[in-house]
Amino acid sequence: xxxxxxxxxxxxxxxxxxxxxxxxxxxxxxxxxxxxxxxxxxxxxxxxxxxxxxxxxxxxxxxxxxxxxxxxxxxxxxxxxxxxxxxxxxxxxxxxxxxxxxxxxxxxxxx
Amino acid sequence: xxxxxxxxxxxxxxxxxxxxxxxxxxxxxxxxxxxxxxxxxxxxxxxxxxxxxxxxxxxxxxxxxxxxxxxxxxxxxxxxxxxxxxxxxxxxxxxxxxxxxxxxxxxxxxxxxxxxxxxxxxxxxxxxxxxxxxxxxxxxxxxxxxxxxxxxxxxxxxxxxxxxxxxxxxxxxxxxxxxxxxxxxxxxxxxxxxxxxxxxxxxxxxxxxxxxxxxxxxxxxxxxxxxxxxxxxxxxxxxxxxxxxxxxxxxxxxxxxxxxxxxxxxxxxxxxxxxxxxxxxxxxxxxxxxxxxxxxxxxxxxxxxxxxxxxxxxxxxxxxxxxxxxxxxxxxxxxxxxxxxxxxxxxxxxxxxxxxxxxxxxxxxxxxxxxxxxxxxxxxxxxxxxxxxxxxxxxxxxxxxxxxxxxxxxxxxxxxxxxxxxxxxxxxxxxxxxxxxxxxxxxxxxxxxxxxxxxxxxxxxxxxxxxxxxxxxxxxxxxxxxxxxxxxxx
Numbered sequence: 001x002x003x004x005x006x007x008x009x010x011x012x013x014x015x016x017x018x019x020x021x022x023x024x025x026x027x028x029x030x031x032x033x034x035x036x037x038x039x040x041x042x043x044x045x046x047x048x049x050x051x052x053x054x055x056x057x058x059x060x061x062x063x064x065x066x067x068x069x070x071x072x073x074x075x076x077x078x079x080x081x082x083x084x085x086x087x088x089x090x091x092x093x094x095x096x097x098x099x100x101x102x103x104x105x106x107x108x109x110x111x
Numbered sequence: 112x113x114x115x116x117x118x119x120x121x122x123x124x125x126x127x128x129x130x131x132x133x134x135x136x137x138x139x140x141x142x143x144x145x146x147x148x149x150x151x152x153x154x155x156x157x158x159x160x161x162x163x164x165x166x167x168x169x170x171x172x173x174x175x176x177x178x179x180x181x182x183x184x185x186x187x188x189x190x191x192x193x194x195x196x197x198x199x200x201x202x203x204x205x206x207x208x209x210x211x212x213x214x215x216x217x218x219x220x221x222x223x224x225x226x227x228x229x230x231x232x233x234x235x236x237x238x239x240x241x242x243x244x245x246x247x248x249x250x251x252x253x254x255x256x257x258x259x260x261x262x263x264x265x266x267x268x269x270x271x272x273x274x275x276x277x278x279x280x281x282x283x284x285x286x287x288x289x290x291x292x293x294x295x296x297x298x299x300x301x302x303x304x305x306x307x308x309x310x311x312x313x314x315x316x317x318x319x320x321x322x323x324x325x326x327x328x329x330x331x332x333x334x335x336x337x338x339x340x341x342x343x344x345x346x347x348x349x350x351x352x353x354x355x356x357x358x359x360x361x362x363x364x365x366x367x368x369x370x371x372x373x374x375x376x377x378x379x380x381x382x383x384x385x386x387x388x389x390x391x392x393x394x395x396x397x398x399x400x401x402x403x404x405x406x407x408x409x410x411x412x413x414x415x416x417x418x419x420x421x422x423x424x425x426x427x428x429x430x431x432x433x434x435x436x437x438x439x440x441x442x443x444x445x446x447x448x449x450x451x452x453x454x455x456x457x458x459x460x461x462x463x464x465x466x467x468x469x470x471x472x473x474x475x476x477x478x479x480x481x482x483x484x485x486x487x488x489x490x491x492x493x494x495x496x497x498x499x500x501x502x503x504x505x506x507x508x509x510x511x512x513x514x515x516x517x518x519x520x521x522x523x524x525x526x527x528x529x530x531x532x533x534x535x536x537x538x539x540x541x542x543x544x545x546x547x548x549x550x551x552x553x554x555x556x557x558x559x560x561x562x563x564x565x566x567x568x569x570x571x572x573x574x575x576x577x578x579x580x581x582x583x584x585x586x587x588x589x590x591x592x593x594x595x596x597x598x599x600x601x
Binding site: 049 | 453459468478529
């Protein structure tokens with residue numbers, strides 16, 4: 001987990017952050033057709049947003065590690081939560097097994 | 112009649128000062144007239160309001176008890192379904208769409224006797240913070256028609272500040288109720304998750320979206336919240352929640368309540384907003400609250416986390432709008448892929464396209480995947496920090512927005528727009544309850560908001576703060592000059 005977290009994206013230039021190929025692939029996967037002019041604006045805007053993401057937190061590895069040291073997080077926590085959430089018997093009474101499962105899944109997701 | 116609060120209207124109905132049908136006709140007429148200036152509404156639901164008013168009048172005639180929102184006119188953001196009425200989400204894609212069913216909250220409102228008078232404008236699919244991204248028209252701020260009313264629930268907020276109606280429902284994914292409430296000098300509540308059923312709300316980002324109420328006074332806000340915050344088998348999450356009525360707690364004493372303020376986060380805030388915020392904290396000290404400074408540097412991550420999470424969740428949620436299942440179908444496509452791309456290309460506006468393409472990039476490229484994992488972990492970190500804070504303090508206070516309402520078309524850079532939600536996003540990311548309370552005006556004469564964030568299920572506490580502050584600021588009397596008069600069609 002810590003190894004994954006310390007892996008920061010290291011883009012040498014703005015062009016590498018979101019290339020024209022990245023834009024075309026993302027646009028096609030999103031099934032969105034647009035004019036060349038709009039495409040240019042969209043690419044520029046998305047580049048700026050990605051730059052914001054990079055600058056604001058995702059490249060500040062040290063800060064991230066400090067945060068986690070202060071507030072430890074692990075996949076185990078999530079599992080514990082998922083198991084505990086179904087323990088409210090009142091909430092589950094009268095629901096079918098399928099609905100109970102849905103409820104547990106939703107609750108852990110929205111927790 | 113427009114200067115009355117909702118609970119006063121209900122009282123006057125019981126005293127037979129006017130009939131409910133007269134009331135419905137008055138507010139529909141006023142809404143249509145004010146709408147020419149503000150553009151707050153997309154459609155009117157006249158017949159719905161008139162039919163409801165007749166039922167209320169019958170109850171009055173028969174001396175039957177009136178439901179809690181009897182006769183109070185309300186508007187609904189146009190991403191919430193009302194059976195047999197248009198549901199456009201302010202998108203050309205859904206221009207012809209008629210909702211086949213009603214949202215749970217609409218059912219609860221009807222049972223509570225509210226008069227639904229119309230559907231309000233929003234940024235397309237609730238993506239935006241200015242209501243300029245509506246495919247139909249921009250909404251104007253009633254305090255200054257050259258300014259934005261905020262967004263995405265800008266139409267809802269403007270419908271109340273222009274007194275076209277007295278209550279409204281909006282949705283809040285990152286601040287879409289609280290920011291427009293602040294820009295319009297009214298109250299806006301984002302409930303904690305699982306309090307209000309989202310069945311019938313067109314989803315933007317499922318893990319962040321909430322339906323929430325707007326009102327011009329705290330008592331009305333509490334009545335509306337209590338009417339819709341109910342368990343529903345259509346949204347299983349609401350069955351898990353403890354639904355406590357907030358109205359009985361409105362007048363509770365605030366003495367000894369502990370308020371945490373992350374002062375270091377406000378360093379670059381403009382002085383006008385900072386002064387206004389300090390004034391509100393002094394009001395709270397005056398009613399016995401204790402104010403403490405805390406460090407909350409995790410807030411700096413919130414916009415980045417929000418951008419990643421909303422983009423990827425919107426990507427999935429809007430996949431159904433493909434011209435085949437929902438939405439206007441392109442006639443040009445020669446195969447299924449072309450049909451999807453051309454329909455979505457013609458139907459969606461630029462902000463929606465931008466977020467969907469970003470979501471697609473984050474999900475489908477190796478570069479993008481890095482962001483998702485980190486966003487999820489940072490979100491958990493933020494929630495953990497909030498949990499710690501709420502073990503020591505009752506609420507966190509911030510200004511609602513970094514500035515007062517901006518001019519229409521003034522903020523064109525997407526990143527600048529996202530900064531509007533700097534103080535509000537964290538409540539969505541952490542599933543907390545939060546409220547924007549009118550806090551007076553900036554030097555330009557535009558309203559400002561005071562933002563309080565509370566733990567899950569803290570709605571009664573937040574509403575008691577709104578009530579106490581309203582008694583000091585008289586914010587329930589804030590009405591823009593341009594609309595503080597009887598307005599009729601010219």
